[in-house]
Amino acid sequence: MAQATAFYRTGLIMNASRFSGLLLVAPAVLFIAGLFVYPLSYSFIDAFTVAGDAGTRFSLANFVLAFELYGDDIVFTVLIVGLSAVLIASGAILIGGYITLGTNRFLVNAVRILYRWPLFIPFIVAAQCMRTFLAKNGLMNGVLIEMGMLTPLETTGFLDWRGIVITFVWKQLPFVALLVTGAMASLDRAGIEAARDLGAGRLRILWQIVVPQVMPTLIVALVLSIVTMMSVLSVPVMISGHSPTMMTVQMAFRVNAYHDYGTANALGVISYLITGLVAWIYLRRGVAGKGGEK
């Protein structure tokens, strides 16, 4: 009997705790629902409908227009983000690999201190730095001329797709490198030492032993980076606003210049699909990896 009461009481406490837990979480979750899910639903509804005489109806016209007008920009965006992601991944592997496998303490510490500087620098500040640094008559070309590596006639500005890629890599590499370095630091050193004893070179150890083990972290970091690059407006606007440019710029333009929410949201849905595709590749890889472990 006493046992039953005790059981009943714990049950009651559990329920009470569950109830108060939900009550405490509710405001935060409702906030996300109101300020994110609700506007997000608008973005899908607007993309797939057009307003006509007979009211709003389902249509793919917005997507047709989006591809017609901004097809180049969509391709341009995918290429820029893809190239940046490849460069960021290679850089992060090299930096993480050197910090993990490097034998010279002084140089390893130098890299460790150096690479994170741009981590918390806002995108808009990075864009402003690069806008003046990479210009045709900017500091970079000026210094190259002073050093005799360029003549004034040979200089070109980098304020086009190259400038966007450079700014993205500059800003995002520290973030991915930080996560990858963390993952590499927590690896079991035994495998690395064994390979080293067998005479494997550092590059081979990095490529065949370290990188496969940190792949999940690298891909998560890259997916987050890709989403960020697909969301930034300031960098493409400030570095290179002329056509073709990134989809983010065209979305803002469509709304600001024409109040055309249909086409802007169609571009938005396309950008969700692109990032969704990247995330799907990641998830499929994750499932395949787990299947392989069994």
Place this chain on the structure above:
Amino acid sequence: MTQASFWQNQAQAPKQTLAARIGDLAGGGVVGALAVGFCILLLAIAIFGPLTNLLLWTVAEQWYFPHTFPARYGFDFWARVFHPDGNAFVSLRYSLVIAVLTVIFCLSLAIPAGYALARLALPARALILLVFLVPQAFPNIPVHINIARVFYQLDLHGTVGAVVLVHTLHGMVYAVWIATAAFGAVDKTLEEAARDIGAGPIRTFFTITLPSAMPGIIASAIFVFLESLDEFTGTYFVGAPEITTLPMLMFRAGMEGNYQVASITALVLLVPSVLFMIVVERFLRADVLAAVGR
């Protein structure tokens, strides 16, 4: 040890070639160390070149082609930017008011949620944690566009409140995840001891749990503060042109070709970010950091 015996000992040591000695010092092959050192130098130039460029622009009174460096240095533009009637003070006030309100609002939602997620029995806990990440996992320009439209309908557009709401949306994931990790790291036995000597649950929370979790909460507050201070895209869509935060001021000055004003504003934004990068590890203990997102 006398001078003579010192030299004797030296002579007895096995002879080493100069290259081998430098190699030992460098912890690897000389050529390798030099190559790595050169790469690190390039990394340093790539990271600090654009930042140096920004610093030069803040003190450049005249800088035109073909001068590699500014033709005249001075603080005239600083005086102009920080003139009591200048735009900078208006922007600084907007930025600080919005950032502080964002921190207060964000933490008032995140502290109860974080406590519940860390300590109370919740159904679908992992899913709830994920909900806060989702706004960061979507390209956010289409979402901002639609939030702006909802705010137009509610007559909220172009107000401080609108910008605070959007900044809170982006700060939520840091605030909730770090608060959850911080509450999770609080020693449960301390709470139980307080309850045993007769403290009620609310008193226990405010005298034991909250103070113990405070370093983590402060870290999350700094994250949210910086996120708000640096936020550009959301402010651009829901606040412009009425709300001119520092990033908005910087953007406008940069686009108008007023590089000095843009660079000085950028520097003001840069300082808190860099300071935070240096002190972040002091606030976020390793055990809290490792538990983020779990």
